Amino acid sequence: MSMIKAHHLAASYGHGDTALKVVKDVSFEVQKGETFGLxxxxxxxKSTILGALAGRNKQWTGSIEIDGETIGQKRTRAQLAKQQLVFQDPFGSIHPRHTIGRTLLEPLEIHGKDRRQERIEKVLTDVGLPLNFRYRYPHQLSGGQRQRVAIARALILEPKILLLDEPTSALDVSIxxxxxNLLKDLRQREQLTYxxxxxxxxxxAHLCDRVAMxxxxxxxxxxxxxxxxENTVxxxxxxxxxxxxxxxxxxxRNNKGEALPV
Amino acid sequence: MANTSDTILTVENMSVEFPTLSGVTTAVRDVSFTVGREKIGIIGESGSGKSTTGRAIMRLQPPQAIVKANRMQFEDIDLLTASEEEMRSIRGRRIAMILQDPKYSLNPVMTVGEQISETVILHERATSQEARSRTLAMLERVNIRDPERVFDLYPHEVSGGMGQRIMISMMLIAQPSLIIADEPTSALDVTVRQQVLSILDDLVVERNIGLIFISHDLNLVRSFCDRVIIMYAGRVVETIAAADLDQAQHPYTRGLLNALPSLDHPKDRLEVLRRDPAWLEN
Structure with a gap:
């Protein structure tokens, strides 16, 4: 079953004469549980496509279908909760003066969810952070821990799709x-589509089943x-x-030692 | 290359310390290495002291930092005792530095051409006429197609890749014998990165100079440099020929290599680096 269907999707920024068409007519389908790379x-x-799927960028044409529902320009809360974004820089995307608990509470308040404390504790455990981290501020965490918080914030609304925008480019190799590994585990455990x-x-190639260049x-x-x-692209x-x-x-070196023309 | 073996820079037991309110933080501890006419890579995670090492060589550390070493010899200059005036004549002319992001390292209110010319006008007292012609030649050398036009552009009017090539031309116009490149391509796209690196590679070989290439990208350093220094928590844990990186011995280097997703050796789960407190001793 396909989780995401985009048909002739195009997206632009600006209006009138200065409008800039950034995404020009792309079509793709992502199956449930599949990871699709851009x-x-x-x-x-790339990010504009994610923005259009997430409901961040409203200036798009074509058709988007998520989890069997056709998505319009205006979405309901439930439709918005179905896909969540994780951004590149965990420091820039988490409020510096809110504790982690406060940051995780915000989506729950907006979406009017119950059992809030319970959900926060569950999601912290899911991403492998100790429960007392909810009382910390972002600057008290390392880069990898902050990215775990960003993933926790995306997961707390129990989405079916995670939209990952360069989730590891700001991190060191070991982190x-x-x-x-965490993203792989979560995908399997929660049956997420990425x-x-x-x-x-x-x-x-490590994470995705298919990738669009x-x-x-x-x-x-x-x-x-x-x-x-197999290097057969x-x-x-x-x-x-x-x-x-x-x-x-x-x-x-390719030219077998011959110097390049200067 | 005729004289690969002769040494440009020798550093023996260099430490960089920062006094803070809660005691002294040692950012770099007892680092020793030599640089000849080669491309040498310094690899490490954020906070491992690789940039601090690069800056300490040029004596560009913040004023409160304390640099100690048994020996820091650059060609005929003792960097430990050189006066600030001597250092000024070395920086930019004999040791040049290329930084990560040209957007922040170029002066936004000077045209590109003026900035490149400034180096030779200051260091070699060249006339502005001569400086201009040398700048244009240098811009052409870094594969900028229309140097006359680019000369009068401001930094915000050029792309990231072009900005980095401008930085390179600025560094090389004074003919330094050592270049310190601190993450020169991290802000660039893959395709542009290749161009910038090949220009840098050609110039290093053509002029037979030394390059210290600071990076966190293992694959890049492995394929670009001749030798690699691996730093961990301010220490050099291993120095190894780039071609032999796969045979690295230190558990930290091995851990980094195994943590890297690879197109050639795919694995289902990546190994997570386990940090051994014993690495911090010795």
Whole structure:
């Protein structure tokens, strides 16, 4: 069963003559429990797609269907709770002068949920944080702990979909591994569907089943995890991105010692 | 390369300490290394002291910091005893630094060309005419297509990749013998990163100079540098040839390598680094 269906989705910013079309006609489907990756350079429209799916960006055309429901420009609370966002920089996305408990309480208040204390305790346990962390402030946590809080805040409304916008790019390698493992566990335990935006193809191949390569607002290729690992992707742009996540490719070394023209 | 072996910089037992209200924090502890005419990478997590090391070499540490070392020798200069005036003639001319984000490191109210020319006007007392022509040649050297046009642009008018190439041209116009690049490509897209690195690579080889490349990206350092220094909590835990990184011995280096998702060796779960307090001793 497909959890997300986007058909001829386009999104723009601005009005009238200065309107800028950022996403140009993309169509994709994500199955329940699947993780779908979006990869591309800055400004190619990855985050804008997430924004449109999350209901953050209302200037979109085409059709979006989430969990069997067709989504309009205006959504109900229940529709909004179904998908939640996790952002790149955990320090910038958590209120610096609210305790973690207060931050986690906010979505519950907005959505009028009951059993609030119980839910906060459950979600902290789910993301592997001690319960007394609810009395701490963000600056008292490390980067990895803060990203766990951001994931907890997204999970507290019991969404079916997590929209992950570069969730590990601001973290060190060792912390990134912890968060990626946590995301894998949560996906299995809570049967979540993910859309992961990243520029690191190794991270994408680790977590995603399928991945769409984006260039200036459109998809150039949708590759499976298998294709990435076997290096059988077709589009030239995908190959550039793949080489990039392996590290630096010296042109000089490729030319077998011949110096480059200066 | 003819003289790969000769040493440009020797650092012996360097420590950087910051006095705070709650005692002295040692950011870098007993770090020793040498840099020859090669690309040497410094890898470490945030807070491991890699940038502090880079800055201490140029004596750009904050005023309250205390730098101690048995020896810090840059070519014929003893960096420990050099006067501030001597340091001014070294910074930018003989040791140059490239920083992470060109948006914050370029002067926003000066045109790109003026900023690059400034280096040679100050250090070599070049005439503005001469400085201009050298700047244009330098911009061309870093593959900027229309140097005449770019010369008169302000930093906000150029893209991130172009900004970083401008930084590189600014660093190299004075012909330094050592470049310290602190995360020079972390703010750039993968495709642009490749271009910037290959320009840097070419220039280092062409001029036969030393490069200290500070980064947190293992794959990048492994493929770009000749040797790698791995830092943990202000200490050098291991120094190894980049090609042999896979055979690294120290558990910290091994932990970092195993924590990295890989396209070539996919695994279901990533290993989580276990920090051993014993690493902080010795």
């Amino acid at each position: 990869v591309g350079e800055s400004g190619c429209g 990134q591994a912890e968060i990626l 859309i992961l935006v990243s520029h690191d193809l190794a991270v994408v 984006m260039q200036s607002g459109g998809f150039v290729e949708i590759a499976t995890r298998q294709q990435l690992l 077709e589009h030239a742009y995908t190959r550039i991105l793949m080489d990039g996540s392996r590290g630096y490719v010296s042109e000089r």
